[in-house]
C-alpha cells in the first residue's frame with residue numbers, strides 16, 4: 001500500500017516494515033466489529049504467531065481508501081511505546097472475484113487477549129486495587145507518550161484499552177486521533193490551553209468530557225484525561241460510570257456527580273456554545289465521594305483531579321503518573337504478577353447479551369482524494385456519504401449489521417463467552433453529534449440504563465435554522481444539505497431502507513450525521 005509520506009512528530013521514530021499477503025495468515029475468529037472494519041484473530045502460518053487483523057472496509061470502491069483508516073495507519077506507523085498498540089504491518093488481499101478491482105487491506109497488530117470493556121464484563125474477573133493501579137499507570141504512561149508527541153487520542157474508553165495475559169495494557173484505536181498543534185502539557189501545569197479550533201464531534205458519549213459537551217472547540221489533551229478518569233471509575237464499578245442517554249443527559253449526570261459548573265469550578269463555561277440548556281439544570285454539589293466510597297483518600301483525589309470540570313487545571317498524564325495514589329499502599333502490582341483470564345472482548349459482551357450494540361456513527365472522515373484533505377469535495381455531497389449514510393461505514397455495506405437493536409443472524413465467527421447471565425445494557429452510543437439543541441436526540445427512545453430509573457429528558461429546544469443539518473457555529477467543514485438530505489446513490493443502502501420501519505428511519509438520521517467531518 002502506498003501511504004502518503006508524513007513527517008513524524010518530533011520524538012517519534014519511524015518503524016514499519018511493509019505489506020504481506022493475507023494468504024500468509026489463517027483467520028481464526030472475529031474479535032470485534034469496528035468503525036471501519038472487522039477485527040479478526042489470525043495465525044501467521046510461518047511463525048505460528050497470533051495477530052489481530054483489522055479489515056478496512058471500503059463500501060464503495062469509487063470512494064477510495066477511508067481517510068480515518070489512513071490517519072490511523074499513518075499514526076500507528078510512527079508510534080512506538082509499550083503502552084500503545086503496535087502496527088506490525090499491513091496485509092493485502094488481492095481481488096479474486098470479478099467486479100472487485102481494489103485490494104482489501106488489513107492492519108496487523110499483536111493479538112491482545114482482552115479489551116478492558118470485555119474484561120470488566122466477565123463476572124469471573126475481579127480486579128484488585130494493585131491491579132487497577134498497574135493498569136492505570138500503564139494507561140497514563142501511554143497517554144503521556146501520546147501527548148508528549150502532540151497526539152490527541154480523542155476516543156478514550158474501556159473498549160479501546162487492550163490488555164494481554166502478561167499484564168500489559170495498550171491504547172488502541174487511533175481512528176479519531178489527530179496531531180495537536182499546541183504546546184504539550186507541562187508538569188504541574190494542567191493541560192494548558194489551545195489556540196486553534198478542533199471539531200467537538202469526537203469521543204464516545206459516555207467518556208466525553210463536559211467541555212466537549214458544552215462545545216468548547218479549543219480543547220486540549222485534558223479530553224483524554226477525562227476519559228481516563230471514567231475508565232478509572234469503571235474499573236471499580238465494573239460498568240461505565242456516566243452512561244448518558246443523550247448529550248444533554250450526559251451533561252446532567254456529569255454535573256450531578258461532580259457538581260454544577262460555576263465560574264470557580266469551570267471558568268468561562270457559561271459562554272460556551274452549548275451552555276444554555278445546562279443553565280436550566282437543578283444545582284448540584286456533586287456526589288463523587290459518596291459514589292466512590294471504596295476509594296481511599298489518594299484514590300478519590302486522583303479521580304476528582306481527572307474528573308475536574310476546569311479543563312485547564314485537569315491533571316495531566318505526567319502528574320497522574322506521579323500521583324501519591326501510586327506511591328501509597330497497596331502498591332501497584334507488577335505486570336507479570338497479574339493473573340491471567342479467559343479471553344474477553346467487547347464483542348463477547350454484545351453477543352452474550354443477544355444484542356447488537358447501537359453502533360454509533362463513525363466519524364465520516366472522508367476518503368483519499370475526496371477533497372483537498374479528503375474531507376469535503378464541495379459538491380454538496382460527501383465523497384463517501386452517499387454510501388455510508390451518516391458516515392457509519394457499517395450500515396448498508398457488506399458488513400451491514402442493521403440498525404441498533406435489530407438482531408441479525410449470527411455470522412460464522414460470532415461466539416459467546418462462557419458467561420451470559422446479565423440483562424443487556426443500553427447501547428453505548430458513540431454518536432458524533434454534539435448539538436443537543438438541534439432536535440437530534442437520537443436515543444431518547446432508549447430505556448434508562450439498568451438500575452437507573454431515570455426518565456429520558458424532554459427534547460431540548462431547537463436552535464432553529466435547518467436544525468440537524470446546520471453546521472455548528474464556525475465549523476467550516478460542515479456542508480448543509482437541502483431538506484431532503486443529500487443525493488443518494490443507488491447503492492445497497494436504498495435496498496436496506498425498505499426492510500423494516502426502523503431501517504427506514506435510520507438513513508435519515510444517518511444523513512444528519514454525515515455532516516460530521518472530523519477535524
Ligand SMILES: Nc1ncnc2c1ncn2[C@@H]1O[C@H](COP(=O)(O)OP(=O)(O)OP(=O)(O)O)[C@@H](O)[C@H]1O
Nearest residue numbers: 032034035036039052110111112115159173345346
Ligand atoms: N490487537 C487486538 N487484539 C485483540 N482484540 C482487538 C485488537 N484490536 C482490536 N480488537 C478488538 O476489536 C475491537 C474493535 O477494534 P478497534 O477499536 O480498533 O476498531 P474500531 O473500528 O475503532 O471500533 P469502534 O468503532 O468500536 O471503536 C476492540 O474493542 C477489541 O475488542
